[in-house]
Amino acid sequence: MDRIASPVAISASGLRAQAERLRHISENIANADTPGYRRKLVTFQPDQDYGRDTGAVRVGRVQLDQSSLPQIFDPSNPLAGEDGYYAGSNVDLIIEVADAREAQRSYEANLKVFDQSRQMSAALLDLLRR
Template sequence: MADFGDSMGISASGMRAQAMRMRIVSENVANADTPGYHRKLVTFRPEDRDQPGAVEIGRVTLDPSEPERILDPGHPLADAQGYRLSSNVEAVIEMADAREAQRSYEANLRMFDQARQMSARLLELLRR
């Protein structure tokens, strides 16, 4: 039964990490039109617990790529040459990241459910 609990814990850690990743992606999408906003990047790392295979969110870093400079002399944030900075968020990349996080979350959920069903069946067999 401990192996079922371990596998459920690993799956749960994956679901927590992917939910946090979706939160970061949604922050990026929400700030896509914010001038000078740098896209946040998520990294994963092993949890520091006894469960090998469990993951958590590592440091959230900023995308080092420069935001696009847009010529807009009438904009209040334009510099002396008439350029303003947009954000470096690409909607296509964020949608792909969101889709990947969703699929990973669903895969962890299926693994969690499989472990739960297997442990329930084992308990039924032991009761007989």
């Protein structure tokens, strides 16, 4: 029975990982105009059980994008220095939307695998009952 549940567990881990990725993408979009905000990057790692890869995935450590923050000239801004510049955000909305679309499609693919595995398990149990 462990082999039957394995595809379900693997796709469920993908669903959780992509949902977490979407959460961080939405935080990035919400903070796109926040001065000094650095974009959050989500990494995935293989899930292991006693040193063996399970085939599942988990979210690794969330990292901050270390690219330089744009300097915005606005002398009237209270955050501006003596030269009139302040640090903006390094969030690019086009990249965030593309990442969100990729995460959405990955989520949908994992959902289809989950549903197919569930249907196959139900069909197998139906055959065993006969």
